[in-house]
Amino acid sequence: MLQRLIVLKEMLYLCNQNQSRMRTMWMLLFMGLPLLALSYIGWHIWCLLPLSAIWKTVVIIIMTGCFLLTFGNFSRAIDQLSMPWAIVNYHIGTSSLIILLYLFMLFLVLDLGRLMRLIPRTLLYNNWATAGGIVVLMAAIFTYGYLHYKHKYREDIKLTTEKPMTKSLKLVMMSDLHLGYHNRREELHRWVDIINEEHADAILIAGDIIDMSVRPLKEEQMYEEFLRLNAPVYACLGNHEYYSGEPDAQKFYEQAGIHLLQDSCATVGDLCIVGRDDRTNLHRKTLADIMKQADHSKFTILLDHQPYHLEQAERQRIDFQFSGHTHHGQVWPISWITEAIYECAFGTHQRGDTQYYVSSGIGIWGGKFRIGTRSEYVVVTISQK
Secondary structure, three states: OHHHHHHHHHHHHHHHHHHHHHHHHHHHHHHHHHHHHHHHHHHHHHHHOOOOHHHHHHHHHHHHHHHHHHHHHOOHHHHHOOHHHHHHHHHHHHHHHHHHHHHHHHHHHHHHHHHOOOOOHHHHOOOHHHHHHHHHHHHHHHHHHHHHHHOEEEEEEEEEEOOOOOOOEEEEEEOOOOEOOOEOHHHHHHHHHHHHOOOOOEEEEEOOOEOOOOHHHHHOOOHHHHOOOOOOEEEEOOHHHHHHOHHHHHHHHHHOOEEEOOOEEEEEOOEEEEEOOOOOOOOOOOHHHHHHHOOOOOEEEEEOOOOOOOHHHHHOOOOEEEEOOOHHHOEOOHHHHHHHHOOOOOEEEEEOOEEEEEOOOOOOOOOOOOEOOOEEEEEEEEEEO
């Protein structure tokens, strides 16, 4: 028996080590690839601007500095700054990642055009006209992306069930609020007003209420906005609640009057709402174990932040699963990558009798741009057949 426990302990240790290595690898890719792109873009800007070497160097340093601010957003270093500086740091650093992506794609297209002799070489060397055109194009793209993000799309879903219902129910569902240094209290106030106009029976949130730090939520007392909601709120945790510190996140949920479902169920009238802990917790319960607590006679809704292994909900005869996490990539063409990774990266889906909806989120991580995707909240009406 002791030997088995030792072997099990070693297996868990190796599993945790592998998880740590995987996280490190993804972080290196996440930051390493942009550094390569930055070098490629920097070389093009150097060639394009008809300026002296000193001024070209200044432009490259500013561009690199904006990108390097991103690193502070992945650590608690940003929490040591004053709120105004932390907000500026977050906006500039995270926005620069998306701007770099679009500059990289643009210069890549221009290079391909030059190699195919469709674009003259002079267009990319010491040319104010091209530089000005790029600035105008980028400004237009990201102005559109910001305004499109500010608009919150209302997705309407109607579900029917053969299970007993005393009345039709109206639910508002959201995911990925990412409240923090960029989505601040003023923004949350507007979202609460929109949601309250629905006069829902309940509000369900599929994780990532918090972005990277609880600090801005505390300082702006954002919990007060949740207390304005005119319906009970049920939510599960997302991966960002773990990044921000799970104990602090749980305290905020409690202060905000949010019913946290962490590998647990709640019976709410004719509904059974099931909330899974985020898969960041390697020791979370299996869905089969959680469903032992559930009332299967009621319409069952599963909140699971990350939409992996959708077959599990089908096996447990869940009626409806609501997830988020993917953001649908936030901007094109990242949306193509999420569609390749997930069985369903966005929208409605069905496996057997189980229906799913993966939301692109009402909020956003990082730069506040939506290009080819949307920010949304979902209004679900459930009625008996």
